[in-house]
Amino acid sequence: MEVSCLWPLIIISILRICRIHALLPIPIVGLEDRTKTSNETKVTCMLPASECQCMEVELKIIAKENLTNCVSHTGNLPNVTCTLDVTKDMREVEVSCEAHFRTKSKPQRLNIQxxxxxxxxxxxxxxxxxxxxxxxxxxxxxxxxxxxxxxxxxxxxxxxxxxxxxxxxxxxxxxxxxxxxxxxxxxxxxxxEPRISLIIVQPAASVAEGENLTLICEADAVPPPSYSWHTPTAQLQYEQDNRTIQIKDVKRAHDGFYVCIAQNKHGIQMLKQKIVVNEMEIVPETDLGKVSKPSGAEKTRPEYFGLLAVLTYTSVYYLF
CATH class of the missing domain: 2.60.40.10 (Immunoglobulins)
Structure with a gap:
């Protein structure tokens, strides 16, 4: 019964204390707008003209006797309750309550560049x-x-x-x-993927039998492509990178389409080139003239060469 009567007094006391301290100004922390590392910065604490914020309070019961099982409660009506074993010798014991108030500023973050x-x-x-x-x-x-x-x-x-x-x-x-x-x-x-720009043919795509021929496949790709060919005949010589074909002594079997194939892991491209092999022209021997042969094989050759000498001398005479 006595404890229940004390509660209103405690609450009223706390409210009076809160009213008094609510009028206290709250300090404010002032910081520079921007601060770089390794530089100095100023931190100031000031009191505003008028501002009120909630304050933290710590309540403590003071007594000469030992208090046990103290429990604190926070909120709008903070309080603390302790247990005291009462004896007859406690008649003159005084009990008091202390309230410790703490005020703090709004938190501000350092703006460090x-x-x-x-x-x-x-x-x-x-x-x-x-x-x-x-x-x-x-x-x-x-x-x-x-x-x-x-x-x-x-x-x-x-x-x-x-x-x-x-x-x-x-x-x-x-x-x-x-x-x-x-x-x-x-x-x-x-x-x-590969891009074949052209097939270079040296000396030309139209060659005569017996000539030499070179085909070079020009392709661009990343990573570099590998080369292969489809050809009319297997009688060919490839360079080490396989992009160049060398043909020695071209024959009729080399006539036809040559297909260059360039390939890497991203794709494949083909380009064909036609090679035309022309037959070698046979020039017939020219008769210098028919000369009647006298009887006897021995007289034929000297007379023939004699006539040829006369004709040659006559031609040179009239030419000059």
Whole structure:
């Protein structure tokens, strides 16, 4: 019964204390807007003209006797309750309660500026032509930096998607920028299927029998392609890379279509070239003239050569 009567008094006392302390100004922490690492910064504490915030309070019961089982409660009506074993000798014992108030400012975060730094940006990347790609170059810093990767007139933001083309191969420079800037070189390799531009024929695609012939397949691809041929005959000589055919002493069997095949892991392309082999012209022997042969084989040859000498002398005479 006595304990229940004390509660209203305790509550009223706490309310009076809260009313008094609610009028107390709350200190405020002041910080600089921006602070860089390794620099000094000022922290100030000031009291506002008028502001009220909730205050923390710690209640403590003070007595000469030992108190046990003390339980504290927080909230709008903070209180603490302890157990005291009463004896007859406690008639003159005094019990008091202390309230310790703590005020604190609103929390403020330090605005510290830090230079950009790449955390995840590979030195080399491989793309496939025609597929969507993007640069994955992460950077930290405060304020958060923007990352842009540049090559010639091309510029891409970090994470921006685009279609890869072969002309993107080469050196990109990725830059992370806030109040400062750092850069990193990224080597890009764009792979693509073979493209055969032409088959070079030396000396020409139309040759005569007995001549020599060379065919060279010109193809571009990344990674470099392997070469093979479909030919009219197997009587051919290939260079080590298989892109060049050497034909010694062309024959009629070499006439026909030559198909170059270039292939890598991304695709295959073929191109054909027709070779025409012409028959060698046979020049008939020219009769210099018919001369009547005298009787006797021995007289035929001297008279023939004598006549030939006369004709030659006469032609030279009239020519000059």
């Amino acid at each position: 830090t230079e950009p730094e790449f955390t995840d940006c590979p030195d080399k990347v491989v793309w496939i032509e025609g597929e969507e790609n993007s640069f994955h170059c992460k950077a930290t810093g405060h304020p958060p930096p923007t990352v842009t990767c540049v090559k010639d007139s091309m510029a891409f933001m970090e994470g921006e998607t685009f279609t890869a083309f072969s002309n993107m191969s080469g050196e990109f420079y990725c830059r992370a920028t806030n109040f400062d800037m750092v850069s990193k070189r990224v080597t890009v390799s764009v792979q693509y």
